[in-house]
Amino acid sequence: MVKQAQKKEVSRIPRKSDDVSEWYTQVCLQAQLADYAPVRGCIVMRPYGYAIWSLIQAEFDRRFAATGHQNAYFPLLIPESLFMREAKHVEGFTPEVAWVTEGGDEKLSERLAIRPTSEVMFGMMYAKWIQSHRDLPVLINQWANVMRWEKSTRPFLRTLEFLWQEGHTAHATREEAAAEVQQMLGIYREVAEDVLGLPVISGRKSDNEKFAGAIATYAIEALMPDGKALQAGTSHELGQNFAKAYDITFTDADEQVKHVWTTSWGVSWRILGGLIMAHGDDNGLVLPPSVAPHQVVIVPILRKGGEEVLPAARRLRDDLSAVCRVHLDDRTEQSAPWKFNEWELRGVPLRIELGMRDIEAGTVMLARRDTLTKSPMRREDAVTQVPQLLAQLQTGLFEKARADRDERTSTASDKDAFVSQLKAQRGFVLAPWCERPECELAIKAETSAVTRVITGAAAPGETCAFCGLPAKVRAYFARSY
Numbered sequence: 215m216v217k218q219a220q221k222k223e224v225s226r227i228p229r230k231s232d233d234v235s236e237w238y239t240q241v242c243l244q245a246q247l248a249d250y251a252p253v254r255g256c257i258v259m260r261p262y263g264y265a266i267w268s269l270i271q272a273e274f275d276r277r278f279a280a281t282g283h284q285n286a287y288f289p290l291l292i293p294e295s296l297f298m299r300e301a302k303h304v305e306g307f308t309p310e311v312a313w314v315t316e317g318g319d320e321k322l323s324e325r326l327a328i329r330p331t332s333e334v335m336f337g338m339m340y341a342k343w344i345q346s347h348r349d350l351p352v353l354i355n356q357w358a359n360v361m362r363w364e365k366s367t368r369p370f371l372r373t374l375e376f377l378w379q380e381g382h383t384a385h386a387t388r389e390e391a392a393a394e395v396q397q398m399l400g401i402y403r404e405v406a407e408d409v410l411g412l413p414v415i416s417g418r419k420s421d422n423e424k425f426a427g428a429i430a431t432y433a434i435e436a437l438m439p440d441g442k443a444l445q446a447g448t449s450h451e452l453g454q455n456f457a458k459a460y461d462i463t464f465t466d467a468d469e470q471v472k473h474v475w476t477t478s479w480g481v482s483w484r485i486l487g488g489l490i491m492a493h494g495d496d497n498g499l500v501l502p503p504s505v506a507p508h509q510v511v512i513v514p515i516l517r518k519g520g521e522e523v524l525p526a527a528r529r530l531r532d533d534l535s536a537v538c539r540v541h542l543d544d545r546t547e548q549s550a551p552w553k554f555n556e557w558e559l560r561g562v563p564l565r566i567e568l569g570m571r572d573i574e575a576g577t578v579m580l581a582r583r584d585t586l587t588k589s590p591m592r593r594e595d596a597v598t599q600v601p602q603l604l605a606q607l608q609t610g611l612f613e614k615a616r617a618d619r620d621e622r623t624s625t626a627s628d629k630d631a632f633v634s635q636l637k638a639q640r641g642f643v644l645a646p647w648c649e650r651p652e653c654e655l656a657i658k659a660e661t662s663a664v665t666r667v668i669t670g671a672a673a674p675g676e677t678c679a680f681c682g683l684p685a686k687v688r689a690y691f692a693r694s695y
């Protein structure tokens with residue numbers, strides 16, 4: 215009876231092409247990545263989701279360390295008076311800030327903001343720590359939770375409280391800060407594409423879309439199956455805005471006291487949402503091997519008279535554990551077909567089935583999650599072939615996603631084509647643009663789409679695809695999450 219109930223559970227995912235939104239929610243819940251919490255818009259990240267997130271974190275951390283960054287932890291609460299110093303930052307974030315007004319049975323004399331981001335706290339401390347040009351650059355990252363009081367929410371993609379990393383750096387010159395911003399954008403792109411298999415476009419954000427308090431924001435953007443863009447990471451040049459608001463100065467080699475140039479950059483667990491959305495199929499999650507907690511799962515076919523199967527499966531697990539993350543599913547209360555469904559739902563890249571007949575033939579049965587195909591493999595080849603297959607699967611997922619993204623990216627040079635393509639919401643529309651904020655607002659009003667990133671200058675003589683005025687840049691447009 216238990217098995218029946220669980221089987222039903224598995225089949226409750228709608229087809230991805232029928233209802234991407236409901237499909238996404240059900241995959242998050244049923245693959246046990248997340249569950250809803252008692253407070254609206256908050257989720258619990260369950261152990262399987264957290265294991266994936268930890269692997270993503272490790273990929274970022276390795277690259278942050280290799281480029282000279284250190285991890286630290288700053289506090290959650292920011293005094294209101296401190297928060298209010300950088301005008302644009304305040305204007306941008308205040309509508310989403312949650313406040314602590316009481317502690318114990320006392321009403322606080324000053325409200326405390328629950329950090330929506332930590333430029334303020336880092337700025338405050340950097341003012342204290344930085345004195346001389348010899349103290350620069352300061353390159354610190356933190357892994358933390360932040361809170362933004364959002365109206366509509368979805369697991370990972372938009373939640374009130376979320377996990378992320380935020381890097382905050384201070385530099386002696388604008389050039390150095392600008393180079394840092396590009397370096398981190400490059401790392402984001404590399405992790406998105408090479409690790410998560412998510413093809414991204416990258417570039418500068420328009421004035422309307424940039425970070426509150428930044429002089430320039432750069433972003434990576436992935437395209438989701440419903441034709442909406444997902445901002446998957448941002449890197450900001452903050453100029454001297456925060457340095458002036460928080461009085462972060464240093465004495466330069468020429469004895470002059472100067473303000474530092476700061477940057478900040480962040481990626482949240484939203485990128486995990488992007489991963490689920492991009493690669494999953496009607497059977498559930500499909501994980502790229504690089505972030506799969508179990509890259510291979512071994513399912514022994516346990517039948518009467520098959521006493522040799524389990525020991526053989528254990529030996530296979532031990533051999534494979536030298537070359538990949540392997541899990542032996544030796545539970546006896548579930549049937550093998552039930553386990554096949556479950557591991558498919560949970561996105562494990564490779565499944566190896568091992569029964570008495572396989573042992574006699576010196577083979578194992580190998581099932582690929584990406585293609586849902588099964589083929590026998592010689593047992594003695596497993597240790598050499600499995601890593602090759604995982605590598606193939608990894609690049610295959612990226613190639614497929616990139617082909618899909620390219621197929622759903624179009625160009626437009628006149629208003630009719632531009633508006634109809636955006637209204638169809640198939641994907642990115644690349645178009646020449648005048649770069650006027652009011653033009654972007656008019657585009658949004660008519661099509662619900664905005665610029666995602668600006669990729670470069672327009673050609674001489676090109677006109678804005680929407681308003682017809684001279685174009686300054688080329689930009690990608692799409693609706694977004």
Ligand SMILES: [Zn+2]
Binds near residue numbers: 647648649678680681
């Ligand atoms: Zn225009």
